Amino acid sequence: MKNKKVRFPLFVLFVILMLIVQACSTGTKGSIDGSSAEVKNENEGGTLKVLIKSDxxxxxxxxxxxxxxxxxxxxxxxxxxxxxxxxxxxxxxxxxxxxxxxxxxxxxxxxxxxxxxxxxxxxxxxxxxxxxxxxxxxxxxxxxxxxxxxxxxxxxxxxxxxxxxxxxxxxxxxxxxxxxxxxxxxxxxxxxxxxIAKSPVGTGPFKFEAWQTGKQITLVKNEEYWGEKPNINKVEFKVVPEDTTRLAAIETGEAHITDQVPVSEIERIENSTTMKLYRTDGLGAEFIGFRTHKPPFDNVLVRQAISHAIERDSIVSGVFNNVGKLGNSTMSPKVFGYSENVNPYEYDLNKAKELLKEAGYPNGFEVTLFTPDIKERVSMAEVIQSQLKGIGVDVKVEMLEYGAYVATHEKGEGHMFNSIWGNATGDGDYNQYSLFHTNSIGAPGNFFHYSNPEVDKLLEAGRKEMDPEKRKEVYEKAQMIEMEDAVYIPIRSHEHLAAYNRNVSDLWVNPVSYLMLNDVKIK
Missing domain, CATH: 3.90.76.10 (Dipeptide-binding Protein; Domain 1)
Incomplete structure (x- = not known):
């Protein structure tokens, strides 16, 4: 009886030990073939919260x-x-x-x-x-x-x-x-x-899950993705219109990234113990545009007068806090076809007044300037409003939510607008043909309603020319004509800013200004 009592507990102990060994062995095998690692990634991947200003x-x-x-x-x-x-x-x-x-x-x-x-x-x-x-x-x-x-x-x-x-x-x-x-x-x-417009279906690393209009767009990790799978399990693009609210959420860790950062907040981000600032030169360029098909801007002398009356340096330093560089065209220096030989109109109020008088507007006129509800763009519109008072031009600034602002371009509303054209290819054709060719008037990009047969021919030639150096010459000539016609006032080449929580790593923004999220990790 005594021996039986001893053998029974030993047998139980042996069975327990075998089960533990078997469990450990299974876990080791799983980590080698990836199954255990996948579970770990599922637990650690998390949900990335990206805050956007507009839907x-x-x-x-x-x-x-x-x-x-x-x-x-x-x-x-x-x-x-x-x-x-x-x-x-x-x-x-x-x-x-x-x-x-x-x-x-x-x-x-x-x-x-x-x-x-x-x-x-x-x-x-x-x-x-x-x-x-x-x-x-x-x-x-x-x-x-x-x-x-x-x-x-x-x-x-x-x-x-x-x-x-x-x-x-x-x-x-x-x-x-x-x-x-x-x-x-x-x-x-x-x-x-x-x-199609509401439920996209592609081949990418993330699948569309839901769109709550005005609130949030949700993507989830594509577990069957053909390439290298992303680290995170889900991305939520949350609409938060207020700049300070977006940054506060990044700072507290409630959210992770916003790539719509007011230049006035740079110091706050850099001094924060929980936020980081991402900066990169982009392909975009900021400018003031004229609706050239509408009086008084159907008169080139008026457009030239306004161009002389805008003090661009003070806008770049005062409004944009020297983020980006003073521009000379609608092209960033990083775009193929950019030319440093294009010369904007110099600030000269006397010349501006002379041109207005010559155009038949000695006492000025009233115009409407559209701006999206982006902090520095609104500030820029207000500075322009103030500067143009000096030549008798009364500017009414209309601030619009971004979607409504985009719609004004398609309809050709108002007289002036401030805009940024983000080149999505790095090639001058995307900039020039989209913005200035007659075929692109309206939604495709020519919001100026500008039409010049000579420019059209140049841009068509630029598309066909296979010699890179000859293409550059074509685009330089086109840009010089556009500047002579005073279709727009260049302000600055774009520098892209993003704020992100320190728990986020491996974020990058490509030159076009797209957030690239495949490599992102959340600690």
């Missing part, structure tokens, strides 16, 4: 016309055939390789085994359907003109497509890498066309 205007890449909206889905939900790296050099994306067969033919070999978020296969047919939809006049996309040189997308086999052009187009790769070139699920076009 998205649309989630359809063929209709998005502002960078803040595009940043929500670009290379997150949707992907492109090719992608720009941190230096805007073109790299493989949904196309693993490509070649230019001749001036009119480009061939792309596609990645295999990729699926859209709805389970549809990514293949040549999906690429073709995306661009057929974009180029269809019935679609009425404001982005169509950027791709108008594409005559046909030809399917060679399931994973090979050719772009057949109607004319040579030097920066084709750069526009295919932009948000406008996003490849969309063909199932959307066939079954849910009305939902």
């Amino acid at each position: 998205a205007t649309s989630l359809d890449p063929h209709f998005i016309t502002n960078l803040y909206t595009a940043s929500i889905i670009y290379q997150k939900v949707y992907e492109t055939l090719v992608v720009p790296d941190k230096n805007m050099e073109i790299q493989p994306g949904l196309a693993k390789e490509w070649k230019q067969i001749d001036n009119l033919t480009w061939e792309f070999k596609l990645q295999e085994g990729v699926k859209f978020h709805d389970g549809t296969d990514f293949n040549a047919e999906a690429v073709k359907k995306t661009f057929v939809r974009l180029l269809d006049l019935k679609t009425n996309s404001p982005q169509r003109e950027k791709f108008s040189m594409i005559k046909e997308v030809k399917i060679i086999d399931d994973y090979t497509v050719q772009f057949l052009l109607s004319e040579p187009y030097a920066p084709l790769l750069s526009i295919l890498a932009a948000n406008e070139g996003s490849i969309m699920s063909p199932k959307l076009f066939d079954e849910s066309p009305a939902q």
Whole structure:
């Protein structure tokens, strides 16, 4: 009896020890094959909270016309055939390789085994359907003109497509890498066309989950992503209009990132123990624009007079706290085709008054200037209002929520506007053709309603010219004519700012100003 009593507990102990060893062994095996690591990443990945000032205007890449909206889905939900790296050099994306067969033919070999978020296969047919939809006049996309040189997308086999052009187009790769070139699920076009603007379906590392209008857009990690999966499990883009509220939430850790930072808050961020400031030179440029089709700005002398009456240096230093650099065109120095030889109008009130008198407005006039409700842009509008009083011009400033402000461009409302054009490709064509060609008047980008046959011919030539140095000469000449016509007043080249909590790491903003989130980690 005594021996039995001893053997029984020993047997139980042996069984318990074997179970512990087995459990430890299973855990070790899991960490090697990745299953345990995945669970760990699920626990540590977390939800990234990004605060944005205004809601998205649309989630359809063929209709998005502002960078803040595009940043929500670009290379997150949707992907492109090719992608720009941190230096805007073109790299493989949904196309693993490509070649230019001749001036009119480009061939792309596609990645295999990729699926859209709805389970549809990514293949040549999906690429073709995306661009057929974009180029269809019935679609009425404001982005169509950027791709108008594409005559046909030809399917060679399931994973090979050719772009057949109607004319040579030097920066084709750069526009295919932009948000406008996003490849969309063909199932959307066939079954849910009305939902495209609200429920995007791409191939990207994040899947669209929900859009609470005016409040929040939510993306979740795509567990079946064909490339390297993101570190975080979910991204919430929360609409918080007030600048101070956004920063307070970053500072307390309630949220993680905002990339719409007033320049007046730089010192506060830099002195904070819980926030960090991200700064990078961008491709965008800030300017004051004229609606050249509306009196009195249909008169070039009036536009030149206003240009002479704006003291730009004081705006860059006083309003923008010397963030960014004094501009000389609508191009940033980082954009291909930029020229330092373009000379803006010098500040000269006497010359401004002379030109107004010559134009038939010796006593000035009243005009409306539209501005989005962004702190420094409102301040800039108020400074311009004050400066133009010196030549008898009475400026009424109208501040609008960003979505409403964008709508004024499409309708051509008001007389003046302050704007920033963010170049999405790094190439001068995206800037010049979109802003100044007659075909781009309205939503595509020519908010000035400017039309000059000589400039049109130059911009068309710039698209076709394959010699980079000759292209630069073309764009320099076009910019000089635009400046002579006083279509706009350059203010500054853009520097992008983002504030983020110190618990966030591996954040970066690409030169276009898009938040890149795949590598982001939350401690």
